[in-house]
Amino acid sequence: MLETAPTPPASGEASHSERAAAARRRTRRPRSLGVAALAWTVGLVFFFPVLWMFLTGFKHESEASTTPPTWLFVPTFDQFRAILGRDFLPYFLNSLTASVLSTVLVVVLAVPAAYALSLAPVRRWKDALFFFISTRMMPPVAIILPLYIIANNIGLLDNVTMLSVVYTVMNLPIAVWMIRSFLVELPAEVLEASRVDGASIGTEIRRIILPMIAPGVAATALICFIFAWNEFFFAVSLTSTKAATVPVFLTGFITAEGLFLAQLSAASMMAALPVILAGWVAQKWLVRGLSLGAVK
Amino acid sequence: MSAPPVVDGRAGGAAAPARSTTPTAVERLKRRIPLLPALVLTIVLTQVPLLGTVYYSFHSRNLLRGDAIEFVWFANYADILGDEHFRTAVLNTVVLTASTVTLSIALGVALAVLLDKAFLGRSVVRTLLITPFLVMPAVAALLWKHAMFDPVYGLLNWFLSLVGVGPIDWISELPMFSIVLMMTWQWTPFMMLIVLAGLQSQSPEVLEAAKVDGARAFATFRRITLPHLRRFIELGILLGSIFIVQTFDAIFLITQGGPGQATMNLPYFIYQRTFRAFEVGESAAAGVIVVAGTIVIAIFALRVILNLFREEG
Numbered sequence: 001m002l003e004t005a006p007t008p009p010a011s012g013e014a015s016h017s018e019r020a021a022a023a024r025r026r027t028r029r030p031r032s033l034g035v036a037a038l039a040w041t042v043g044l045v046f047f048f049p050v051l052w053m054f055l056t057g058f059k060h061e062s063e064a065s066t067t068p069p070t071w072l073f074v075p076t077f078d079q080f081r082a083i084l085g086r087d088f089l090p091y092f093l094n095s096l097t098a099s100v101l102s103t104v105l106v107v108v109l110a111v112p113a114a115y116a117l118s119l120a121p122v123r124r125w126k127d128a129l130f131f132f133i134s135t136r137m138m139p140p141v142a143i144i145l146p147l148y149i150i151a152n153n154i155g156l157l158d159n160v161t162m163l164s165v166v167y168t169v170m171n172l173p174i175a176v177w178m179i180r181s182f183l184v185e186l187p188a189e190v191l192e193a194s195r196v197d198g199a200s201i202g203t204e205i206r207r208i209i210l211p212m213i214a215p216g217v218a219a220t221a222l223i224c225f226i227f228a229w230n231e232f233f234f235a236v237s238l239t240s241t242k243a244a245t246v247p248v249f250l251t252g253f254i255t256a257e258g259l260f261l262a263q264l265s266a267a268s269m270m271a272a273l274p275v276i277l278a279g280w281v282a283q284k285w286l287v288r289g290l291s292l293g294a295v296k
Numbered sequence: 297m298s299a300p301p302v303v304d305g306r307a308g309g310a311a312a313p314a315r316s317t318t319p320t321a322v323e324r325l326k327r328r329i330p331l332l333p334a335l336v337l338t339i340v341l342t343q344v345p346l347l348g349t350v351y352y353s354f355h356s357r358n359l360l361r362g363d364a365i366e367f368v369w370f371a372n373y374a375d376i377l378g379d380e381h382f383r384t385a386v387l388n389t390v391v392l393t394a395s396t397v398t399l400s401i402a403l404g405v406a407l408a409v410l411l412d413k414a415f416l417g418r419s420v421v422r423t424l425l426i427t428p429f430l431v432m433p434a435v436a437a438l439l440w441k442h443a444m445f446d447p448v449y450g451l452l453n454w455f456l457s458l459v460g461v462g463p464i465d466w467i468s469e470l471p472m473f474s475i476v477l478m479m480t481w482q483w484t485p486f487m488m489l490i491v492l493a494g495l496q497s498q499s500p501e502v503l504e505a506a507k508v509d510g511a512r513a514f515a516t517f518r519r520i521t522l523p524h525l526r527r528f529i530e531l532g533i534l535l536g537s538i539f540i541v542q543t544f545d546a547i548f549l550i551t552q553g554g555p556g557q558a559t560m561n562l563p564y565f566i567y568q569r570t571f572r573a574f575e576v577g578e579s580a581a582a583g584v585i586v587v588a589g590t591i592v593i594a595i596f597a598l599r600v601i602l603n604l605f606r607e608e609g
Contacts, residue, residue, distance in 0.1 A: 032413065032414060032415045033415075035413045035415045036415035036416050036417070038410060039410050039411065039413075039415060039421045040417065040421055042407060042410070042425070043420075043422075043425050044424065046425050046428055046481065047425070047427055047428075049428070049436075049439055049444060049481070050428070050431060052443055052451065053439050053443070056443065065449040066449065067448065067449060069451060109334040109337065112329075112330030112331070112333070113330060113333075113335065115330050116327060116328065116329075116330040116331035117331065120327050120330075121327075122324070122327045122328050122331055128335065130598060130602075132338065133598070133601070134598070135338055135342045135343075137538050137590060137593075137594040137597065138346070138590065139542050139562075139563060139583075139586050139587065139590055140563075141542070141544070141563040141566045141567060141583060141586065142346065142349055142566075142583035142584070142586055142587045143342060143345035143346050143348075144345075145348070145570050145576060145579065145580060145583075146344070146345035146347075146348025146349055146352070147341070147345045150344075150345070165337075166341065168337070169337060169338055169341040169342060172334055172337070173338075176334065201326070201329070201330060226430065229432070230433060230434075232433060232434045233542075233545070233563070233567075236548070237571065246432070247432060247434040247545070250434045250435065250549075251549070253442070254549055254552075261442055264438060264439075264443075265439075265443070268432075268435040268438065271432050272430075272432045272435045275430050275432060276427060276430045276431065279426065279427075279429075279430035280423055280426075280430075283422070283423065283426055286426065286489060287489040287490060287492070287493045290486060290489065290535070291490055291493075291531060291535065292535075292601065294604040295490055295497075295528065295604070
């Protein structure tokens with residue numbers, strides 16, 4: 001999982017850059033030790049708060065809040081048990097439902113849309129593409145009230161399905177752009193062949209295109225999952241008890257109530273771990289998703 | 297934009313001529329079908345509510361008082377622009393966004409340059425560095441609030457005490473700085489990833505040629521690498537700005553806009569006016585103003601994306 005980063009792409013240019021990198025490596029060996037030391041130090045500094053959360057989650061409360069901080073301790077699962085005892089599971093399941101359902105919906109909607117904006121382009125496809133991202137740039141706070149009132153009127157306030165649909169729309173621009181960036185890389189001959197066979201659009205997408213861009217779709221899905229799982233604003237505004245997600249559970253930790261740092265850390269770990277892992281797996285494609293497919 | 301559908305990307309090639317023959321009306325409709333579900337859903341959930349916000353912004357209404365809706369022209373806009381707290385929120389949003397973006401892009405470029413070099417465990421370090429961006433923002437906020445910033449048990453004060461500084465009550469004494477610090481931790485990986493992708497898309501031939509010509513490393517970086525990176529840095533700054541302007545989690549969970557109004561930003565201000573004070577008209581007007589402001593940044597962002605897009609096409 002950790003080793004996924006520098007994947008050598010298959011094209012000619014890339015092997016050039018590999019060779020050049022190898023040449024650089026040979027000529028600059030003495031310096032690379034300093035670089036390594038510096039990079040590792042900075043990396044560990046950035047990672048430290050996460051590491052600390054991980055450690056603190058396994059402490060007793062009395063070891064979690066001390067000066068100086070406690071580094072050595074006997075790990076315990078008490079805090080995890082306590083969090084589960086505080087009814088964490090329903091929140092976790094709501095998060096899972098909202099993230100997975102929205103991710104599935106996003107993929108189902110975005111693949112055909114991206115197809116209509118690249119391989120079989122509709123008129124004014126560029127306008128449509130830019131319309132999609134412009135919606136991602138709109139501050140959610142500007143539409144929250146009408147959304148709240150509409151949801152309230154149709155009885156979908158505090159409803160996981162409603163939240164999933166909101167997340168679907170939130171992630172669609174990223175997915176459309178990203179999947180489109182994979183589609184334009186497909187070789188034209190394959191598509192021509194399928195058209196000659198007279199396959200319908202649906203069949204063409206399902207049988208020919210989807211298998212070829214499967215890794216790209218998987219990467220897109222992971223990134224949409226990450227954004228949906230981490231989302232806070234819509235969750236806190238549109239849900240209260242039945243449909244509340246993990247970030248909403250965490251608002252219970254805003255103010256300190258006595259010794260609670262270990263419990264907070266345990267809850268934080270359960271909340272953050274799924275996405276940290278998904279992100280590590282998807283890191284090769286992360287930049288593509290974050291830049292809306294503009295940067296490869 | 298263009299009348300005959302232009303096929304871009306490598307997929308064009310052989311397929312383009314066949315497609316550029318004028319399609320019939322039925323054909324055009326059929327082509328639109330795959331796009332429609334996504335487009336319609338997006339319009340229904342973003343543009344319709346936005347129209348709702350515009351509508352409310354011209355009407356007087358407080359949900360608590362249950363007044364009749366009344367058209368009030370620009371009264372809400374006048375009220376909100378005359379509101380000292382709104383102006384503070386605008387200023388805080390600018391300060392928060394500008395500081396965080398500046399710090400994180402500077403650090404991001406430095407880290408990207410570092411990670412572009414070959415060294416032992418590079419992929420592990422990269423993985424460590426992107427983690428802050430993956431941590432759920434709500435978790436990051438609470439973690440920093442209680443484990444890092446806490447005046448008594450916080451690790452920041454413990455580190456500072458090792459060099460004889462402090463203790464500092466971070467959130468009370470330096471609220472904006474604390475938020476910026478935490479946000480910079482969160483956004484530096486984002487900037488780094490975009491700039492790193494830019495560095496790795498550099499043509500190795502050009503760099504080798506510069507080296508053969510005897511250019512020194514720094515000169516090569518300034519004359520060749522930095523101009524190449526410009527568009528990536530621009531993209532990072534603009535996308536970062538758009539997302540950081542929308543910051544809500546950190547304010548809600550760490551400071552609630554306080555102490556006083558010290559960290560009150562626009563999203564939190566509007567949220568409070570809407571859901572705590574139920575001032576629908578005023579908060580809608582504030583929302584419209586925020587959208588207008590975002591459009592200004594977004595136009596620049598879209599231009600940069602369009603440039604990257606042309607290059608690809």
